[in-house]
Amino acid sequence: MAEQTTIENAPANVEVDTSYENDSSYGDELSSYSASLTSSVLEYRHENGRRYHKYRDGSYLLPNDEPEKDRLDMVHELCLQLLHRKLYLAPIKKPQRVIDLATGTGIWAIDFADEHPEAEVIGCDLSPIQPTLVSPNVKFQVDDIESEWTYERNPFDFIHARSLALSIRDVGKLIKQCYRSVKPGGWVEFQDWDLYPISPDGSLKGTGLQRYYDEVIGAFEEAGYEVRPGAKLEQCFKEAGFVNIHVEKFVIPYGVWPKDPHLKKLGAWNQAQGEANGFEGIALAALTRYKEWTKEEVILLASQARADGRKRDIHMMFDFYVVYGERPEN
Template sequence: MSSRDAGTAALDQTFLETTIYHNRVFQSYAIDNLAYLVPIDEEEEERLHIMHNVFSMIFEGRLLFAPINRPRRVLDLGHGTGSWAFEVAEHYSQCEVLGIDICPTMQPRDTPANLYLQVDDVNRSFSFEAHQFDLVQSRMMAGAVHYNRWTEYVRDMLRVTRPGGWVQMIELSYNFQSDNGTLTENHALRQWSARYNDSMHNLKDVRVATRLQNLMREVGFVDVESRMIQLPTCAWPTAPRENEIGVANRDNVQRLLNTHALFPFTERLQMPIQDVHLLIAQTRVEADDPAFRAYLPLWVCIGRKSRGSRR
């Protein structure tokens, strides 16, 4: 049985239902289940493409960080627009690439024959059998995985990875920092960070990025490596390559400040929408001011499943 058919069923139409909050389109299932509180409209799809291009610049086009030359099966958790999975499928034409995401509407229409995109909620235990994939990727899932699910989520990744296979995790820590220490708790970017964290209390761990290395080791991964990269909010770095990344990331940050805050701030913190718009406007000015040298910490972590593992 092919992977396109294995363990799949006809799409539940509830995944296609949408709802409107403050003139943005959200997936009803995601909102009702508090699974993902970010819009799914064309504007957000465009932001995700921008972010993917920023990541491509940061990683210099490298798709797989682990020492894998010829992957046979790859799993992408929370594929979003499908950009990464699409590129992996094109680059490794003999590899079977599977992607799962809660939202089916952002999937590319034309895909390589070796790419299979499925609709599923990562907050459920994975339906895949054990030891299936040479590589599993989890990228930008802090806003999707429930705060008390992370250990089991990483354990699920270990289970479906083949002995000797790898997992790579990429997450932003949603806590704006300053490279020169000029941002204080009184600044809008720090207030946004604190309120975003408060709005996700007992729901999502928006700073899980700093714990990825420990999580992977706790569940049994070996050869775990972790690295933090400063993701500039605008073109403040002086080094040409980092400056170029800052230029590209500016639009992503300007949009992210709105899309990530809109529902949580108004619905979970009960902030008036006017106050939310005012705070977002202030954060955008600060994020765009090179004097603050503002950045978001981007964490990259990889780990290997032991060849003798029976998990």
């Protein structure tokens, strides 16, 4: 018997646009409508001196301009340093079809495609900010990963997502969509933060850094965004149905205060991405749109956090998680 495909959430009736007659102008109409859709994807929102995505406007609160692209590439290098130059930890073998969720600048997808020339690699993001001159086995598409997916019909061998904190509203739902869109025996890996900073010696208390995270993380939480998805990943993978779940928890310092050479290097990269307009970029939209702060107030808050971040006697750290799991063969 042929397998039956059921498309959920499809409307029973689709209303017809009667403003156009059935004539030879239909091709022109289609071309015009397609051009307008393409234009909306390529448009940007400019606000407080920063540039933001226009497609699904407002669903992501961080900028997508050149300073932010530089910062995202620094975070990529930070993660490579953390994992000793590994792009992932899942035990994948000869993947043929791979997707990188919220790919940002596309740097992870590009590196993966170079490592696995046999694989077709897709990077999806709300913003078309990825380079165009890339390997033939990698392509980028504009998409909202929190909308309903259609990938179930052509599933992946490997699904990867990194640093979705502050970007999504429901990590559990997203992981369930990953389960439905990965092949039996395929792997899904999430690498993500708990963005509430910690300092075991209490040196963070009362600092500009603590105020910054209290205000900014609080604003994102009130707006409904996940701010500490890393700590939820293991349970979300279990609830989605994955097996062979593996969890690794890391500590990433901020600044060069650690004695351990590896942690010192991680702290240096973390501080570099914060210094690269990271404090302002993360805070501006959240505080001005949701908390009625002025641009000047946000810049002052960010400058105080940046100044405290340079002090060797303030020992701030973050928890970072790498979790992967396999969809059962049967």
